[in-house]
Amino acid sequence: MKHIVEYVFKPVKAYWFTKPLIDLLWRSRGVVEATFDLGLTWREIRVYDGYLVIDGYKIYLEEVTPSEPDRVVVYRRDTGKIYEVIRRSNGNYYKLKTTGIDKAPTVEINGIHMHRIVGVDPWSDSRIKARTAKVRKGDRVLDTCMGLGYTAIHSYLRGARIIYTVEIDPNIIWIAEHNPWSHGLSNNGITIIQGNIIDVIQYFEENYFDKIIHDPPRFSTRTGDLYGLDLYKEFYRVLKPGGILYHYTGEPRRHGSPSIVKGIGERLRLAGFHPVVYRVKAQGYIAYKSIY
Known part of the structure; x- marks a missing residue:
């Protein structure tokens, strides 16, 4: 294999605040159980009139209140800076979008969220994808479009050796x-x-991966190559005999059209895959x- 340059992932150390959490804290006084990592863990802290104290940090609720109901605010433990997890770049607008006080967030780009959030939360959605790909202990997995990394993390949790x-x-x-x-993307075995x-x-x-999970952005003229025969042929080349490719398409009538989804299946077969099942x-x- 040719040399691949790994990205060094730098997880931010912070406390995270959402509108549901702020509402809870405003209603509370004294010792209260709350989450400051978007629901991953819960802990007891003391709330006063308009502020709280956590690990020696005094944080005023007004300063960490999101400007919109679905935004996320971070309080950086290393610098004390407070800001919303949003970014504007090259005409695009990115936002970490909360889906509930104890649910994994999604990322939204120009108003389009990158995970299913109706009837399923983003974390469970990614778990389904890793399970559908039949990722198991010892596997080598290629996750083609990282996003927030949930699929790669679930592959790790299912025992994949190299991701x-x-x-x-x-x-x-x-x-x-x-x-x-x-932040599980920092686990040994996951290479970004x-x-x-x-x-x-x-x-x-050739024949390097046991499983490939392909979860590309919604089909458009800009993303068409991610749905193309040439890429599918490369997937076939690097997959081991007996290996599995899972290709997310979304619901045909909501995120594209039946003809787009049908075309994906046809091109997968042309690339050599068999059987190909929706x-x-x-x-x-x-x-x-x-x-x-």
Whole structure:
């Protein structure tokens, strides 16, 4: 395998605040149980009139109140800086979007969220994807579009030995570094590559991966290459005989059209995969590389 440059993930050490948490704290006085990492853990802290004290830090509630109901505010423990987890870059607007006081957030780009949030939370959505791909102990996994890294983390939790996760957008990596649910990307065995999967895929040897999880952005003229035959052929090349590709498509009538989803299946077959089966619950294709 050619040399691949690993991105050094730098998780932010902070306390996280959302509108539901702030509402809880305003209603409370004295010792209260609350979460300051978006629901990952809960702890007892003391709340006073308009402020709280946590680990010796005095934090005023007005200063950490989000400007919009679905935004997330961080209080940096290393610098004391307070800001919302949003970013504007090259005409695009990125936001870490809360989905509940104890639920994993999603990332929103120009008003479009990157996970399913209706009827399922983003963390569970990613768990379904890793399970559908049948990731198991000892696997080598390629996660083609990292996002907040939930799929890579679930692959790790299912026992995958080597995981490569690829993200083209540095702004998304910045958001992930500011999301406590993404901090599992620091686990040994997970390698982050900042780049375009269309280019990165060429660095891997034939028959290298046991599983590939392909969860690209919604189909458009800008993202069309992520749904193309050339990339599918590369997936087939780097997948081991007997290996599995899971390709997320979304619901045909909500995130594209039946013809787009049908075309994905046809191109996967042209690339050599067989059988290619659409799974309704997982909203995507399972494609196998034959052992013969």
